[in-house]
Amino acid sequence: MDSTRVTEHPTSHERPQSGASPADPRGALLRTPEALTMPATEPLQMPPTAALPAQARTGDAPAEPGTAACAKSSQDASAGQGAPATGDTSGTSGPEHSQPAASEPDPHRPRPAPEGIPAQPGAEQFSGSTDGQERRRGDGLPPGSPMPMRRDGDRLRFVGAATRRIARGIDLDEIVMGLCRATVPTFSDAILVYLREPLPVGDERPVGPLVLRLRRTDRIPAERDTEGGFMPAVQPEPADLAEVTAELCEVRPGGALAEVLRGVRPVFADSPAARDALPELIGEDSPFALPTGQRAILAPLRGRRRVIGAALFLRRPERMAFEQDDLLVAAQLATHSALGIDKAVLYGREAYIADELQRTMLPETLPRPTGVRLAHRYLPAAETARVGGDWYDAIPLPGSRVALVVGDVMGHSMTSAAIMGQLRTTAQTLAGLDLPPQEVLHHLDEQAQRLGTDRMATCLYAVYDPVSHRITIANAGHPPPVLLHLGGRAEVLRVPPGAPIGVGGVDFEAVELDAPAGATLLLYTDDLVESRLRDVWTGIEQLREKLAATAQLTGPDHPPPLEALCDEVLDMLGPGDRDDDIALLAARFDGIAPSDVAYWFLEPEEMAPGRARRLARHALSRWGLEELSDSVELLISEVVTNAVRYASRPVTLRLLRTDVLRCEVTDDVPQLPRLRQARATDEGGRGLYLVNKLARRWGATRLSTGKVVWFELNQA
Numbered sequence: 269m270d271s272t273r274v275t276e277h278p279t280s281h282e283r284p285q286s287g288a289s290p291a292d293p294r295g296a297l298l299r300t301p302e303a304l305t306m307p308a309t310e311p312l313q314m315p316p317t318a319a320l321p322a323q324a325r326t327g328d329a330p331a332e333p334g335t336a337a338c339a340k341s342s343q344d345a346s347a348g349q350g351a352p353a354t355g356d357t358s359g360t361s362g363p364e365h366s367q368p369a370a371s372e373p374d375p376h377r378p379r380p381a382p383e384g385i386p387a388q389p390g391a392e393q394f395s396g397s398t399d400g401q402e403r404r405r406g407d408g409l410p411p412g413s414p415m416p417m418r419r420d421g422d423r424l425r426f427v428g429a430a431t432r433r434i435a436r437g438i439d440l441d442e443i444v445m446g447l448c449r450a451t452v453p454t455f456s457d458a459i460l461v462y463l464r465e466p467l468p469v470g471d472e473r474p475v476g477p478l479v480l481r482l483r484r485t486d487r488i489p490a491e492r493d494t495e496g497g498f499m500p501a502v503q504p505e506p507a508d509l510a511e512v513t514a515e516l517c518e519v520r521p522g523g524a525l526a527e528v529l530r531g532v533r534p535v536f537a538d539s540p541a542a543r544d545a546l547p548e549l550i551g552e553d554s555p556f557a558l559p560t561g562q563r564a565i566l567a568p569l570r571g572r573r574r575v576i577g578a579a580l581f582l583r584r585p586e587r588m589a590f591e592q593d594d595l596l597v598a599a600q601l602a603t604h605s606a607l608g609i610d611k612a613v614l615y616g617r618e619a620y621i622a623d624e625l626q627r628t629m630l631p632e633t634l635p636r637p638t639g640v641r642l643a644h645r646y647l648p649a650a651e652t653a654r655v656g657g658d659w660y661d662a663i664p665l666p667g668s669r670v671a672l673v674v675g676d677v678m679g680h681s682m683t684s685a686a687i688m689g690q691l692r693t694t695a696q697t698l699a700g701l702d703l704p705p706q707e708v709l710h711h712l713d714e715q716a717q718r719l720g721t722d723r724m725a726t727c728l729y730a731v732y733d734p735v736s737h738r739i740t741i742a743n744a745g746h747p748p749p750v751l752l753h754l755g756g757r758a759e760v761l762r763v764p765p766g767a768p769i770g771v772g773g774v775d776f777e778a779v780e781l782d783a784p785a786g787a788t789l790l791l792y793t794d795d796l797v798e799s800r801l802r803d804v805w806t807g808i809e810q811l812r813e814k815l816a817a818t819a820q821l822t823g824p825d826h827p828p829p830l831e832a833l834c835d836e837v838l839d840m841l842g843p844g845d846r847d848d849d850i851a852l853l854a855a856r857f858d859g860i861a862p863s864d865v866a867y868w869f870l871e872p873e874e875m876a877p878g879r880a881r882r883l884a885r886h887a888l889s890r891w892g893l894e895e896l897s898d899s900v901e902l903l904i905s906e907v908v909t910n911a912v913r914y915a916s917r918p919v920t921l922r923l924l925r926t927d928v929l930r931c932e933v934t935d936d937v938p939q940l941p942r943l944r945q946a947r948a949t950d951e952g953g954r955g956l957y958l959v960n961k962l963a964r965r966w967g968a969t970r971l972s973t974g975k976v977v978w979f980e981l982n983q984a
Contacts, residue, residue: 423597426454431604439616440467441484443608447579447601448486455597456565456581458487462517462549463569463577463609469617478519478526480549480577517549525549529568529575534598536590537564549578558582562589567602571610579605622655622682629689634662637670638926639734639860643830645838645852649680656849657684657725658793659692663699666969666976667932668734668924671699672855674746674791675727675769680848687723691715691769695729702971705729705742706776709769713744716770724770728763728791732783734860735924739789742778744769747794747804750812754786754827756819758812785859786827790815790837795848814840830854864891866923870908872915872935880908880921884931887923896929896981899962904931906955907977911935915974928964928980936974 430450437443440463448459465481519526524544528535535542537558546558546566558564559582569577579602583590626648634642642662649656657677665671673695677688694715698708708729716723726746732739741749741761745768752758761781767774783789790811797807818836822828828836834854841850866887870876881901888897904921911919915935924930943956959966959979966979 423593427597427600430455430601434601434604434608437608438612440609440612443605443612444484447605448484451581451601452486453488455594455601457584457587458485458582460485460550460580460582461569461577462579464575465516467576467609467613468574469613477521478529478575480517480519482515482517483577517551520548523548528566529578532568532570532575534565534567534595534602536562536595537566538562542566546580549580559585562591563587565590565595565598567598569602569606569609571606576606576609622685625682625689626655626685629685629692630659631661635664635670637662637664637734638668638924638930639858640670640732641830641856641858643834643854643856645834645850647838647850649849655682655685656680657688658795658849658851659688660791660851660853661692661695662853662855663696665699665731666702666934666971666978667922668860668930670732670734670855671705672730672732672789672791672853673699673727674793674851674853675725676746676793676848676851677723677725687716687719687725690719691725691727695727700969702969704778705731705740706778709742709744709766709776713769713772713774713776717772722770724768726768726794730789730791732789732855732857734858735865737783737785737857737859738780739783739857740778740780742766742776744776747792747797747808749792750790750808750815751781751783752788752790752815752819752827752833753784755824756816758815758819760808760812783857783859785857787857788815788827788830788833789855789857791853791855792837793849793851795850796837796841796852810840811837827856830856860924860926864925868921870912870919870921872912872917872919874912876912876919877905877908880904883921884923888929891925893925893929893983896983899981900929900931903959903962903979903981904933906958907931907933907979910941910955911937911977914939925983927983929983930978930980932976932978934971934974934976938970938974940968940970940975941977 430447433450434443434446437446444461444463447461451459460482461484462480463483465479517525519529524541525548528541528545531541537543537546538561542564546564549566550558563583563585565581567579567581568575569579579598581590581598630646631644634644636642644660646658646660657675657679659673659675659677661671661673663671663673673692675688675691675695677684677691691712694712695708698711703711709727712725712727716725725744727744728741728746728749729744730739730741730749741763743763744766746765748763748765749761750758751761763779764777766776792811794804797811798804799807802810814837815833818828818833834852837852838850866883868880868883870880881904884900884904885897888894888900908919908921911933912935914937917936920932920934922932922934924932941956943960945957956966962981963979964982966977968975968977
């Protein structure tokens with residue numbers, strides 16, 4: 269049922285109006301301004317068919333003259349018709365003892381309005397054909413006819429329904445739409461809502477002038493419009509209020525509009541304060557024609573701290589004008605809307621901060637390491653709170669290796685997201701030291717204990733080597749990964765479960781497994797396989813079957829595309845089947861063929877640079893890359909010279925041919941070389957300068973046993 273529809277019901281607290289009986293089950297209409305301005309000596313004339321019996325009791329206050337006259341005429345009319353009396357049988361009947369039975373009013377017959385209360389326009393056409401209940405609901409009225417709301421009970425019910433509809437909104441647009449839908453057409457025929465641009469958030473002090481932007485307009489549909497309504501003088505196409513009013517309005521300090529907004533209280537459009545303020549609001553040159561009289565209300569929207577906008581309520585000329593009590597209704601609507609908008613802006617800022625926090629904690633894009641392709645997915649626990657403790661990462665390691673990480677911090681709050689960010693940063697730092705996977709988990713466990721006693725998380729850390737086609741995995745209480753082979757067979761890898769991070773005092777164990785070319789490793793968080801409807805091992809088995817079924821679609825010789833595979837995996841989630849966020853990381857192992865790898869050991873002696881140049885020249889000739897010989901020999905000579913100068917153990921030289929040519933030189937010296945600008949009188953210090961100028965990329969990474977310096981060159 270539409271909450272904006274107003275229906276009348278008898279209420280005990282409504283005040284009766286002179287000339288109407290308190291016994292009328294429909295209650296009495298409120299006085300209108302026309303009735304209040306009538307001369308006091310003018311009696312109310314009631315038609316004989318609408319005469320109401322007096323129901324005074326002994327001890328009641330004397331009735332008003334108009335009421336007594338109506339009661340007496342009713343008694344005379346009934347006596348003349350010979351109606352039997354139901355009061356005193358002794359013949360001395362008074363008003364309190366005689367009630368003609370024939371004059372009992374019909375509760376289902378519409379009661380004509382007294383002369384002091386003018387009838388609504390168009391109501392006389394339906395007084396005989398529409399019963400009271402339909403008339404009060406507005407059913408059966410012609411297009412454009414008013415829906416009267418002239419009783420205190422009506423207004424109270426309308427305000428209650430309207431505020432509930434406004435309160436249902438969460439974001440800014442929903443609240444403004446709720447205000448428009450609640451007021452049109454029940455309270456007004458059209459509404460214009462202006463909001464501050466930009467809207468202040470919380471206790472922020474806005475800078476610059478006060479600017480109002482037309483946020484939304486709403487009106488009765490065009491098929492219900494009639495001539496003479498609030499329409500532009502020359503109606504444009506399409507007919508929309510937003511097309512004929514100013515979209516932006518800069519409020520002049522000390523102007524009429526500023527005074528109305530500062531006063532906060534709603535005002536009629538014909539009041540002196542609003543007469544000059546409305547042209548400033550809708551535009552001085554706007555073709556929009558405001559209705560005359562008290563048919564427009566300008567209501568400022570004030571939040572907790574300051575005015576944030578204004579609402580303009582409009583009624584057509586054929587509609588009954590606004591009354592004084594309607595200002596209170598407009599004030600209630602404006603207050604509830606402004607407070608709701610204030611809260612929506614605060615909520616939007618908090619959601620934005622949470623979303624930015626989560627976005628910065630997770631990688632925007634994954635790297636493209638040699639010999640492996642990656643795809644990822646992240647699903648928040650809810651769209652209204654896009655924060656959680658799940659994370660994924662791919663970290664390039666020396667020797668063309670890559671570390672694959674998936675973790676899950678307990679909970680999905682902003683605290684969980686902050687802890688997740690610290691653990692992810694710690695994991696990246698530890699990976700840069702090229703520590704074994706079990707050592708990385710051990711240090712993460714220590715870091716979690718430093719963050720707090722109740723900071724717990726699960727994590728799976730894997731290192732893939734594309735040259736050896738092997739993967740080393742260590743687990744800390746995380747669900748085991750699933751490996752999808754090229755032929756379509758999916759298996760759950762047997763990895764020691766370990767204890768979650770943060771428990772403390774436990775050892776972690778790593779296992780080394782084969783990672784054949786064409787296989788796909790799937791790392792995930794527990795909410796993908798665990799829910800209220802199934803346990804974790806049932807979910808893992810369903811995931812394995814899903815991967816196997818997906819691989820069958822592409823045949824035994826072609827692995828499924830990574831992006832499509834991730835989407836298929838997420839399809840196993842049913843509606844309402846998860847309570848936490850989900851992180852998913854898929855890695856396709858392409859590896860590097862042995863024919864594309866050249867590897868040598870060089871003794872730390874003076875002849876090492878020359879031998880490195882000869883070996884590199886032969887490898888490039890075998891690969892058909894002779895055009896790179898000069899650049900490669902120059903750069904290898906500089907890097908190997910720096911390595912053998914300080915190394916005490918053999919230096920390794922490795923060339924990798926993939927989409928680029930990569931050269932790696934490893935030694936046992938932990939100090940990393942730094943690029944510096946050599947002076948004209950320096951004899952050295954120009955080796956890394958040449959590498960930086962000629963190479964596509966280069967870098968140096970510290971290892972547990974020394975360091976590796978590498979550079980890449982484009983093959984074309």
